Amino acid sequence: MNLVTIDFIKLTLGVLATIGLYSVLYQETKIYRFFEHVFLGLAAGYALVAVWTETLYVNWWSRMFGSFAEDGTTMAEPGRWAYAILLPIGLMAYFVFSKKNNWMSRIPIGIILGMWAGQQVFIWWNTYGPQINATMQPLVPTTWDTWFVPYMVGMEPAQAAEIRANIHLSQAITNFIFLLTFLSAFSYFLFSFELKGKFMLGFNRMGRWFLMIGFGAIFGSTVMARFALAIDRLSFIFVEWAQAASRFFG
Amino acid sequence: MRRKQNFWDEIQFIDRRWLYLVLGVFLVLGLNLKCAVSNVCAEEGKDFYATVMKVPEGGTVLIQSDWTTSTRGESQGHLESLLRILMTKRVKFLIYTFADPQAPQVWRNVIRVINEERESQNLPVYRPWVDYIDVGYFANAEGSSIAVRNDIRRFFSRQVKDDKGINRSIFESPVMTKINKVGDADLFVIVTASATLDVAVQRLSDRVNMAAMVTGVIGPTALTFYQSGQLKGVAIGLKGVYDTEYMMANGLNTPGPDGKIVVEYDRSEAPVPKITEGKTLARGASYIVALHFALGLVIFAVVVGNIAMFASRAANKGGKRR
Incomplete structure (x- = not known):
């Protein structure tokens, strides 16, 4: 079989x-169920093989046993026997199914939780530190030469740097x-005490409106993402497959 | 179920399958309509392009490609445009995933297709070992990212075949010789459709310049990281693909044939050049018309649905009065 035929068969299966x-979208049928099960089976089977070939073999097995050089007699990488300890620790997780010995499954879970907890302090700071810092924005203009930031394209770097160092009214x-x-928006999440007074209640309501506008924008972005996926599938059928079919049928 | 009493009720209770059919027809029409769409590039997209273009020739970029065929509509366009820029600038890259064991096969297909495309245009193809290193999948994004942060040489200490077919450490490859710590990479780009963006930013953003290409679903999260400077630039969704391609074709602050600047970039006074070899407008350009059609249809359906709802209420109230 030549490449054109293989390509056509492969893409036709994809189209089906x-x-x-x-x-x-029309209704749930046996055809849908069939392809759903094929998809799940393929994904699970592929993942199982890929976990071995892409991760366990290269990162665990070959490190444990080492590797030979091209001559087949000298070791290019020595084996590290300590990697063998990982196997029983990993297998202990499966004791979660044993009523008598399920305490053993808590050992690997404890190791994972400990590693996770240990990372959290610097992760918290790495996530929110720069965000808190970026919230501190200057509110007072430092120049009144122009209200807006001047057009800087083609300007000398020193002159552009001087403009960037200032806060213009539009930026403020x-x-x-x-x-x-x-x-x-922050005030909306103050639940520890009751907000009183027209100003605070109005400010709180404004936060709720901003949040809803934000959620709307997020939803819009998600809708756009879903359309992109549908467009790609239709392109697969009406462009990629159509091209493969025209090559196949000459 | 409420009884349909008039035309406006009929509109509200229209079978959703008709809407799917109309949407499908619109999308196919959009895909087949070859027309140039004018574009206003997003600021975060401009920063993304400028950041990637700053990487010097011969530099090394780390690419974490955490997507599979389920988000091909957005992420494939992202990876294709990124690779086209890197290949044009002769930038080397290391590619891996912390997200999904299916991801390596997906990017291998993309690299193969782009290499075939370059070959057909008599451009140099990218060769494993010499121009890029593919190290595949690593489980546990959290642990793996920490390991990269702490000691990238130990984490990636594996052997791959060199250009002569001999197994050698990846750090002997021209791609990785100068990389002793993660910060030695000129740029870290994460192409993702999942929360591995958060994991990478949390663990690596203070060590290496980081940019992202994300799906529309992850976009809002990425924008927060962009606003705070944790990401130097972001390309979001299909619009991000088209933005990147548009800037590849037109550059930033770069005059076009008529002397006018097509895409202005106020964060730099100097021009950021366009891509002068290979394909620029590709997947994003061919999908963007269909996306406009789809979004136009949704807006139309929402407007008609609301008018129908109010009109139906008014008509039914009138009926009761009578």
Whole structure:
């Protein structure tokens, strides 16, 4: 079989699977169920093999046993026997199914939890430290030469650096809107005491509106992502497969 | 179920399968319509392009490619445009995943296709060992990212075949010789459709310049990291693919044939050049028309649905009064 035929068969199977899975949009049928099970089986089987070939073999097995050089007699990488200890520790996780010995499964779980907990302090700071820092925005303009940041394309670097060092009115207003959004959204999560007074209640309500606008934007981005996936599938059928078919049928 | 009393009720209770059919027809029409779409590139996308273009020729980029075929519509376009830029600039790269054992096969297909495309254009192809290193999948993103942070040489200490077919340590390869710690890489780019973005930013963003190409679902999270400077630039979703391709074709602050600058970039006074070899407008450009059609249809359906709802309420109230 030549490459064109293999390509055509491969893509045709892909097209059948795509149509089979999209048939659920009409109604759930046996065709959909069939392709769903094929997909799950393939994914699980592929993952099982890939975990061995891509991870366990290269990162555990070959490190444990080492590797020979090209001459087949001298060791290129010495074996590290300590890697063998990982196997019984990993297998202990399966004792979760044993009523009598399920305490053993807590050992690997404890190791994972300990590693996770140990990372959390610096992870917290690495996540939120720069974000807290970025929230501290200047609100007072440092120059009144122009209200907006001047057009800098083609400017001398020193002159552009001088402009960037200043806060213009438009930037100060942007920063103020940012701070207002941040504080009002933040106030929405103050549950420890009752908010009283028109100002605080209004500020809180404004935070809720900002949050809802944010959720709407997030939802819009998600919808766009879903459309992109549908467009790609249709492109697979109407462009990629169509091209392979025209090559195959000459 | 409420009884359909008038035209507006009919509109509200239309079988959703008709909508799917109309959407499908619109998408296929959009895919087959070859027209240039004008574009206003997002600021985070411009920063992404400028950051990648800053990597010097012969430099090394670490690519964490954490996506599979389920997000091919967005992530494949991301990886393709990134590789096209790197290959044009002769930048070397190490590619791996911490997310999914299926991911390596997916990027291997992308590299093969782009190499075939370059070969057909008489451009040099990218060779394993000399131009890039593919180290595959590593389980446990959290633990693996920490290991990369602490000692990248020990974490990736594995042997791969060199250009003569002899097993050698990847750190003897021209790609990795100068990499002693993760910060020695000129850039770290994560192409992801999942929360591995958070894991990478949390563990590596203070050690290496980091940029991201993410799906629309992960976009809002990535924007927070971008605003705080943890990411130097982000390409989000299909729009991000088209933005990147658009900047590859037009550059930033770079005059076009008519002398006008197509994409202005106010964070730099100097031009960021366009890509002068190989394909620039590709997957993003061919999908963006269909995306506009789909979003237009959704807006239309939402407007009509709301008008129908109000009109139906008004009509039913009127009926009761009578």
